[in-house]
Amino acid sequence: MATIRLPGLVDAHVHLREPGYEYKEDFLSGTAAALAGGVTTVLDMPNTNPPTATPDRLIEKARLAAAKVVCDVGLFVGATNTEEDAYLPVAHQACALKIYVSDTFGSLRIDTLSLLHRLFRTWAEQAAARGGYRSQGRADGLGPITVHAEELMLPVCLALSRIYEVPLHIAHVSRRSEIELIRDAKMRGFTVTCEVTPHHLFLSAEDLAQLGARGDMRPRLASPDDVAALWENLAVVDLFATDHAPHTLAEKGIDVVTPPQNTPPGVPGLETMLPLLLTAVHGGRLELEDVVARCVTNPRHIYGLADQLDTWVEVDVDAVYELANGGLHTRVGWTPFAGRAVRGRVERVYLRGACVYEQGQVMAQPGSGQVLFGAAAPGT
Ligand code: DOR
Ligand code: ZN
DSSP: OOEEEEEOEEEEEEOOOTTTOTTTOOHHHHHHHHHHTTEEEEEEOSOSSSOSOSHHHHHHHHHHHHHHOSSEEEEEEEOBTTTBTTTGGGGGGSSEEEEEOSOOSSSOBOOOHHHHHHHHHHHHHHHHHTTSBGGGTOSSSBOOEEEEOOTTHHHHHHHHHHHHTOOEEEOSOOOHHHHHHHHHHHHTTOOEEEEEOHHHHHOOGGGHHHHGGGGOOSSOOOOHHHHHHHHHTGGGOOEEOOOBOOOOTTTTTSSOSSOOSSOOOOBOOTTTHHHHHHHHHHTTSSOHHHHHIIIIIHHHHHHTOOOOTTOEEEEEEEEEEEOOSTTOOSTTOOOTTTTOEEEEEEEEEEETTEEEEETTEEOSOTTOSOBGGGTTOTTO
Protein backbone atom coordinates (compact mmCIF):
# COMPACT_ATOMS: atom_id res chain seq x y z
CA MET A 1 0.00 0.00 0.00
CA ALA A 2 1.37 3.40 -1.02
CA THR A 3 0.16 6.27 1.10
CA ILE A 4 0.50 9.86 -0.07
CA ARG A 5 -0.21 13.08 1.78
CA LEU A 6 -2.26 15.81 0.17
CA PRO A 7 -3.18 19.19 1.62
CA GLY A 8 -6.79 19.37 2.90
CA LEU A 9 -9.05 20.01 -0.09
CA VAL A 10 -11.36 23.01 -0.52
CA ASP A 11 -14.77 22.38 -2.06
CA ALA A 12 -15.94 25.82 -3.12
CA HIS A 13 -19.49 24.76 -4.06
CA VAL A 14 -21.63 22.76 -1.64
CA HIS A 15 -25.24 22.85 -0.46
CA LEU A 16 -25.34 21.86 3.22
CA ARG A 17 -29.12 22.51 3.34
CA GLU A 18 -29.39 24.04 6.82
CA PRO A 19 -31.68 25.75 7.68
CA GLY A 20 -34.82 24.37 6.12
CA TYR A 21 -33.86 21.05 4.55
CA GLU A 22 -32.06 19.23 7.38
CA TYR A 23 -33.68 15.96 6.32
CA LYS A 24 -31.49 16.09 3.19
CA GLU A 25 -28.29 17.26 4.94
CA ASP A 26 -27.19 19.45 7.84
CA PHE A 27 -23.99 21.10 8.94
CA LEU A 28 -22.84 17.98 10.76
CA SER A 29 -23.68 15.32 8.16
CA GLY A 30 -22.47 17.52 5.29
CA THR A 31 -19.13 18.38 6.88
CA ALA A 32 -18.68 14.72 7.91
CA ALA A 33 -19.14 13.84 4.22
CA ALA A 34 -16.55 16.50 3.41
CA LEU A 35 -13.95 14.92 5.71
CA ALA A 36 -14.67 11.48 4.25
CA GLY A 37 -13.84 13.00 0.87
CA GLY A 38 -10.60 14.61 2.06
CA VAL A 39 -12.19 18.06 2.10
CA THR A 40 -11.33 20.32 5.06
CA THR A 41 -12.99 23.54 3.86
CA VAL A 42 -16.40 23.90 2.22
CA LEU A 43 -18.16 26.98 0.89
CA ASP A 44 -21.90 26.71 1.52
CA MET A 45 -24.51 28.00 -0.92
CA PRO A 46 -27.34 30.38 0.04
CA ASN A 47 -30.40 28.57 -1.43
CA THR A 48 -31.57 27.30 1.95
CA ASN A 49 -35.00 27.98 3.44
CA PRO A 50 -35.02 30.85 4.18
CA PRO A 51 -32.32 31.90 1.72
CA THR A 52 -29.16 33.56 3.09
CA ALA A 53 -30.23 36.94 1.76
CA THR A 54 -30.19 39.26 4.80
CA PRO A 55 -27.74 40.09 7.62
CA ASP A 56 -29.89 38.32 10.23
CA ARG A 57 -30.00 35.14 8.19
CA LEU A 58 -26.26 35.04 7.58
CA ILE A 59 -25.57 35.49 11.30
CA GLU A 60 -28.19 32.89 12.23
CA LYS A 61 -26.78 30.41 9.71
CA ALA A 62 -23.27 31.05 11.04
CA ARG A 63 -24.47 30.28 14.58
CA LEU A 64 -26.07 27.02 13.44
CA ALA A 65 -22.89 26.08 11.61
CA ALA A 66 -20.57 27.00 14.49
CA ALA A 67 -22.33 24.47 16.75
CA LYS A 68 -22.08 21.58 14.30
CA VAL A 69 -19.35 21.72 11.69
CA VAL A 70 -16.41 19.28 11.75
CA CYS A 71 -14.49 21.08 8.99
CA ASP A 72 -14.15 24.79 8.16
CA VAL A 73 -17.06 26.50 6.41
CA GLY A 74 -17.46 29.75 4.53
CA LEU A 75 -20.98 30.99 3.85
CA PHE A 76 -22.25 32.61 0.67
CA VAL A 77 -24.85 35.33 0.76
CA GLY A 78 -27.37 35.22 -2.07
CA ALA A 79 -29.53 37.76 -3.86
CA THR A 80 -33.30 37.31 -4.21
CA ASN A 81 -35.87 39.19 -6.29
CA THR A 82 -37.62 40.49 -3.20
CA GLU A 83 -34.72 41.15 -0.82
CA GLU A 84 -32.41 42.45 -3.55
CA ASP A 85 -29.03 43.44 -2.02
CA ALA A 86 -30.18 43.38 1.63
CA TYR A 87 -27.07 41.33 2.52
CA LEU A 88 -24.71 44.27 1.90
CA PRO A 89 -24.04 45.17 5.58
CA VAL A 90 -22.57 41.68 6.14
CA ALA A 91 -20.99 41.21 2.71
CA HIS A 92 -17.50 41.11 4.27
CA GLN A 93 -18.57 38.21 6.53
CA ALA A 94 -19.60 36.05 3.58
CA CYS A 95 -17.16 34.11 1.43
CA ALA A 96 -18.75 35.67 -1.67
CA LEU A 97 -22.05 36.67 -3.29
CA LYS A 98 -23.93 33.99 -5.25
CA ILE A 99 -26.26 35.10 -8.02
CA TYR A 100 -28.48 32.67 -9.88
CA VAL A 101 -29.56 33.74 -13.34
CA SER A 102 -30.36 30.26 -14.67
CA ASP A 103 -32.85 27.62 -13.52
CA THR A 104 -32.07 26.06 -10.17
CA PHE A 105 -33.49 24.45 -7.01
CA GLY A 106 -35.24 27.09 -4.91
CA SER A 107 -36.40 30.61 -5.58
CA LEU A 108 -33.20 32.60 -6.01
CA ARG A 109 -33.21 33.14 -9.77
CA ILE A 110 -32.92 36.86 -10.56
CA ASP A 111 -35.54 37.86 -13.11
CA THR A 112 -34.62 41.29 -14.43
CA LEU A 113 -31.63 43.07 -15.89
CA SER A 114 -32.27 46.11 -13.71
CA LEU A 115 -31.88 44.04 -10.54
CA LEU A 116 -28.89 42.11 -11.87
CA HIS A 117 -27.25 45.40 -12.82
CA ARG A 118 -27.88 46.80 -9.34
CA LEU A 119 -26.43 43.69 -7.66
CA PHE A 120 -23.10 44.05 -9.51
CA ARG A 121 -22.99 47.82 -8.94
CA THR A 122 -23.69 47.72 -5.22
CA TRP A 123 -21.27 44.80 -4.62
CA ALA A 124 -18.57 46.87 -6.34
CA GLU A 125 -19.42 49.93 -4.22
CA GLN A 126 -19.33 47.86 -1.04
CA ALA A 127 -15.97 46.35 -2.04
CA ALA A 128 -14.55 49.82 -2.65
CA ALA A 129 -15.72 50.88 0.82
CA ARG A 130 -14.12 47.76 2.35
CA GLY A 131 -10.70 47.95 0.69
CA GLY A 132 -11.29 45.88 -2.45
CA TYR A 133 -11.51 42.15 -3.12
CA ARG A 134 -9.92 39.32 -1.16
CA SER A 135 -9.54 37.41 -4.39
CA GLN A 136 -6.95 39.97 -5.46
CA GLY A 137 -4.66 38.98 -2.61
CA ARG A 138 -5.97 41.20 0.21
CA ALA A 139 -6.80 39.81 3.62
CA ASP A 140 -9.80 42.11 4.08
CA GLY A 141 -12.40 43.19 1.57
CA LEU A 142 -15.10 41.20 -0.19
CA GLY A 143 -15.13 37.91 -2.06
CA PRO A 144 -15.97 37.69 -5.77
CA ILE A 145 -19.40 37.36 -7.34
CA THR A 146 -20.09 33.71 -8.19
CA VAL A 147 -22.79 33.08 -10.76
CA HIS A 148 -24.91 30.22 -11.97
CA ALA A 149 -25.09 31.58 -15.51
CA GLU A 150 -25.64 29.13 -18.33
CA GLU A 151 -25.62 29.73 -22.07
CA LEU A 152 -26.67 33.27 -23.02
CA MET A 153 -26.61 34.46 -19.40
CA LEU A 154 -22.85 33.90 -19.29
CA PRO A 155 -21.87 36.87 -21.51
CA VAL A 156 -24.36 39.05 -19.61
CA CYS A 157 -22.47 38.37 -16.38
CA LEU A 158 -19.08 38.76 -18.07
CA ALA A 159 -20.15 42.20 -19.29
CA LEU A 160 -21.41 43.35 -15.87
CA SER A 161 -18.26 42.08 -14.20
CA ARG A 162 -16.14 44.02 -16.68
CA ILE A 163 -18.20 47.20 -16.36
CA TYR A 164 -18.03 47.22 -12.55
CA GLU A 165 -14.58 45.60 -12.28
CA VAL A 166 -15.89 42.85 -10.02
CA PRO A 167 -13.99 39.53 -10.04
CA LEU A 168 -16.40 36.96 -11.48
CA HIS A 169 -16.42 33.25 -10.76
CA ILE A 170 -18.50 31.01 -13.04
CA ALA A 171 -19.95 27.99 -11.23
CA HIS A 172 -20.22 24.54 -12.82
CA VAL A 173 -19.32 25.20 -16.45
CA SER A 174 -20.69 22.34 -18.55
CA ARG A 175 -20.71 23.26 -22.26
CA ARG A 176 -18.16 23.75 -25.02
CA SER A 177 -19.69 27.15 -25.86
CA GLU A 178 -19.17 28.30 -22.26
CA ILE A 179 -15.64 27.08 -21.63
CA GLU A 180 -14.50 28.49 -24.98
CA LEU A 181 -16.01 31.89 -24.20
CA ILE A 182 -14.34 31.91 -20.77
CA ARG A 183 -11.04 30.94 -22.42
CA ASP A 184 -11.29 33.89 -24.80
CA ALA A 185 -12.42 36.30 -22.07
CA LYS A 186 -9.39 35.30 -19.97
CA MET A 187 -7.10 35.84 -22.97
CA ARG A 188 -8.54 39.33 -23.31
CA GLY A 189 -7.87 40.22 -19.70
CA PHE A 190 -11.25 39.67 -18.04
CA THR A 191 -11.09 39.00 -14.29
CA VAL A 192 -12.94 35.71 -14.55
CA THR A 193 -12.39 32.26 -13.07
CA CYS A 194 -14.44 29.10 -13.38
CA GLU A 195 -15.12 25.68 -11.92
CA VAL A 196 -16.14 22.29 -13.31
CA THR A 197 -17.87 19.52 -11.34
CA PRO A 198 -16.82 15.86 -11.33
CA HIS A 199 -20.24 14.90 -12.69
CA HIS A 200 -19.77 17.10 -15.75
CA LEU A 201 -16.27 15.65 -16.27
CA PHE A 202 -17.07 11.98 -15.71
CA LEU A 203 -20.71 11.64 -16.89
CA SER A 204 -22.59 12.78 -19.99
CA ALA A 205 -26.16 12.83 -21.26
CA GLU A 206 -25.49 9.33 -22.58
CA ASP A 207 -25.53 8.09 -18.97
CA LEU A 208 -29.06 9.39 -18.39
CA ALA A 209 -30.80 6.24 -19.62
CA GLN A 210 -29.10 4.28 -16.87
CA LEU A 211 -29.15 6.99 -14.16
CA GLY A 212 -32.69 8.35 -14.59
CA ALA A 213 -33.43 11.03 -11.97
CA ARG A 214 -30.07 10.24 -10.30
CA GLY A 215 -28.51 12.00 -13.27
CA ASP A 216 -30.70 15.12 -13.08
CA MET A 217 -28.98 18.30 -12.00
CA ARG A 218 -28.52 21.92 -13.16
CA PRO A 219 -26.66 22.43 -15.39
CA ARG A 220 -27.86 19.18 -16.93
CA LEU A 221 -25.45 16.48 -18.04
CA ALA A 222 -24.11 17.62 -21.40
CA SER A 223 -23.16 15.93 -24.68
CA PRO A 224 -19.94 13.90 -25.07
CA ASP A 225 -18.58 16.77 -27.19
CA ASP A 226 -19.20 19.22 -24.34
CA VAL A 227 -17.44 16.86 -21.94
CA ALA A 228 -14.50 16.58 -24.36
CA ALA A 229 -14.30 20.38 -24.49
CA LEU A 230 -13.93 20.59 -20.70
CA TRP A 231 -11.02 18.12 -20.82
CA GLU A 232 -9.44 19.91 -23.81
CA ASN A 233 -9.62 23.23 -21.96
CA LEU A 234 -8.45 22.06 -18.56
CA ALA A 235 -5.96 24.92 -18.49
CA VAL A 236 -8.96 27.30 -18.40
CA VAL A 237 -10.57 25.46 -15.46
CA ASP A 238 -9.50 27.06 -12.17
CA LEU A 239 -11.39 24.78 -9.76
CA PHE A 240 -12.90 21.37 -9.39
CA ALA A 241 -15.93 21.78 -7.11
CA THR A 242 -18.65 19.26 -6.44
CA ASP A 243 -21.92 21.23 -6.38
CA HIS A 244 -22.80 18.69 -3.65
CA ALA A 245 -26.60 19.04 -3.79
CA PRO A 246 -28.28 16.23 -1.84
CA HIS A 247 -31.94 15.30 -2.34
CA THR A 248 -33.51 12.07 -1.08
CA LEU A 249 -34.15 9.23 -3.49
CA ALA A 250 -37.87 9.48 -2.62
CA GLU A 251 -37.86 13.13 -3.75
CA LYS A 252 -36.11 11.98 -6.91
CA GLY A 253 -39.01 9.58 -7.48
CA ILE A 254 -36.82 6.48 -7.13
CA ASP A 255 -38.21 3.38 -5.39
CA VAL A 256 -41.50 5.09 -4.52
CA VAL A 257 -44.96 3.96 -5.49
CA THR A 258 -46.15 7.35 -6.74
CA PRO A 259 -43.24 9.37 -8.13
CA PRO A 260 -43.57 13.14 -7.53
CA GLN A 261 -44.30 15.43 -10.50
CA ASN A 262 -41.37 17.82 -10.24
CA THR A 263 -38.29 16.07 -8.96
CA PRO A 264 -35.55 18.35 -7.58
CA PRO A 265 -32.28 18.60 -9.54
CA GLY A 266 -28.98 17.92 -7.83
CA VAL A 267 -26.60 15.12 -6.81
CA PRO A 268 -24.30 14.53 -3.83
CA GLY A 269 -20.57 14.71 -4.58
CA LEU A 270 -18.37 15.43 -1.57
CA GLU A 271 -17.32 11.84 -0.94
CA THR A 272 -16.61 10.85 -4.53
CA MET A 273 -14.63 13.78 -6.00
CA LEU A 274 -11.15 12.83 -4.80
CA PRO A 275 -11.29 9.13 -5.77
CA LEU A 276 -12.63 10.07 -9.22
CA LEU A 277 -9.86 12.63 -9.74
CA LEU A 278 -7.17 10.25 -8.45
CA THR A 279 -8.44 7.59 -10.83
CA ALA A 280 -8.02 10.09 -13.67
CA VAL A 281 -4.48 10.74 -12.42
CA HIS A 282 -3.78 7.01 -12.44
CA GLY A 283 -5.18 6.80 -15.99
CA GLY A 284 -2.89 9.62 -17.17
CA ARG A 285 -5.70 12.12 -17.84
CA LEU A 286 -4.55 14.47 -15.05
CA GLU A 287 -1.41 15.17 -13.06
CA LEU A 288 -1.57 15.18 -9.27
CA GLU A 289 -0.46 18.83 -9.38
CA ASP A 290 -3.54 19.61 -11.52
CA VAL A 291 -5.72 18.28 -8.71
CA VAL A 292 -3.88 20.16 -5.95
CA ALA A 293 -3.99 23.41 -7.93
CA ARG A 294 -7.73 23.11 -8.57
CA CYS A 295 -8.80 21.73 -5.20
CA VAL A 296 -6.44 23.62 -2.87
CA THR A 297 -4.31 26.47 -4.20
CA ASN A 298 -6.72 28.12 -6.64
CA PRO A 299 -9.85 28.07 -4.43
CA ARG A 300 -7.81 29.56 -1.58
CA HIS A 301 -6.68 32.36 -3.89
CA ILE A 302 -10.05 33.03 -5.55
CA TYR A 303 -11.96 33.21 -2.26
CA GLY A 304 -9.12 34.65 -0.14
CA LEU A 305 -9.01 31.73 2.31
CA ALA A 306 -6.19 31.56 4.84
CA ASP A 307 -4.06 28.40 4.94
CA GLN A 308 -5.04 25.68 7.41
CA LEU A 309 -1.92 24.85 9.40
CA ASP A 310 -0.99 21.21 10.10
CA THR A 311 -3.81 19.99 7.88
CA TRP A 312 -3.44 17.08 5.49
CA VAL A 313 -5.14 14.04 3.98
CA GLU A 314 -3.59 10.57 3.85
CA VAL A 315 -4.64 8.65 0.76
CA ASP A 316 -3.96 5.03 -0.12
CA VAL A 317 -3.37 5.47 -3.83
CA ASP A 318 -3.28 1.72 -4.48
CA ALA A 319 -6.73 0.95 -3.05
CA VAL A 320 -8.98 -0.28 -5.86
CA TYR A 321 -12.70 -0.52 -5.10
CA GLU A 322 -16.18 0.35 -6.35
CA LEU A 323 -17.95 3.51 -5.25
CA ALA A 324 -21.18 2.53 -3.49
CA ASN A 325 -24.26 3.97 -1.82
CA GLY A 326 -23.53 2.13 1.43
CA GLY A 327 -21.21 3.70 3.99
CA LEU A 328 -21.60 7.29 2.81
CA HIS A 329 -21.82 10.07 5.38
CA THR A 330 -24.17 12.28 3.38
CA ARG A 331 -27.65 11.95 4.87
CA VAL A 332 -29.22 11.01 1.54
CA GLY A 333 -27.01 7.92 1.20
CA TRP A 334 -26.58 7.68 -2.56
CA THR A 335 -24.21 8.69 -5.34
CA PRO A 336 -24.67 8.81 -9.12
CA PHE A 337 -21.29 7.05 -9.33
CA ALA A 338 -22.36 3.86 -7.51
CA GLY A 339 -20.74 0.86 -9.17
CA ARG A 340 -17.86 2.83 -10.70
CA ALA A 341 -14.39 1.34 -10.15
CA VAL A 342 -11.96 3.84 -8.66
CA ARG A 343 -8.43 3.88 -7.32
CA GLY A 344 -7.45 5.93 -4.26
CA ARG A 345 -9.06 5.94 -0.82
CA VAL A 346 -9.00 8.58 1.92
CA GLU A 347 -7.56 6.84 5.00
CA ARG A 348 -7.08 9.67 7.48
CA VAL A 349 -7.62 13.43 7.67
CA TYR A 350 -5.79 15.80 10.04
CA LEU A 351 -7.14 19.29 10.72
CA ARG A 352 -4.94 21.70 12.70
CA GLY A 353 -2.91 18.76 13.99
CA ALA A 354 -5.88 16.64 15.17
CA CYS A 355 -6.94 13.40 13.49
CA VAL A 356 -10.53 14.24 12.49
CA TYR A 357 -11.28 11.24 10.26
CA GLU A 358 -9.94 7.72 10.22
CA GLN A 359 -11.04 4.81 8.03
CA GLY A 360 -14.69 5.65 7.74
CA GLN A 361 -15.09 7.22 11.19
CA VAL A 362 -15.37 10.92 11.95
CA MET A 363 -13.30 11.60 15.07
CA ALA A 364 -13.91 15.36 15.38
CA GLN A 365 -16.41 16.85 17.81
CA PRO A 366 -19.36 18.78 16.33
CA GLY A 367 -18.43 22.46 16.38
CA SER A 368 -14.68 21.85 16.12
CA GLY A 369 -14.58 23.33 12.60
CA GLN A 370 -14.42 27.08 12.08
CA VAL A 371 -16.89 29.44 10.43
CA LEU A 372 -14.76 31.69 8.22
CA PHE A 373 -14.69 35.48 7.90
CA GLY A 374 -16.01 36.13 11.40
CA ALA A 375 -19.61 35.37 10.47
CA ALA A 376 -20.19 33.53 13.78
CA ALA A 377 -18.36 36.02 16.02
CA PRO A 378 -20.49 37.09 19.01
CA GLY A 379 -22.09 40.48 18.78
CA THR A 380 -21.89 40.77 15.01
O1 DOR B 1 -28.54 20.62 -9.61
C1 DOR B 1 -28.56 21.60 -8.89
N1 DOR B 1 -28.93 21.50 -7.60
N2 DOR B 1 -28.26 22.79 -9.39
C2 DOR B 1 -28.42 23.92 -8.69
O2 DOR B 1 -28.19 24.99 -9.22
C3 DOR B 1 -28.93 23.88 -7.31
C4 DOR B 1 -28.73 22.56 -6.71
C5 DOR B 1 -29.55 22.33 -5.45
O3 DOR B 1 -29.51 23.20 -4.57
O4 DOR B 1 -30.18 21.30 -5.33
ZN1 ZN C 1 -25.03 24.56 -6.62
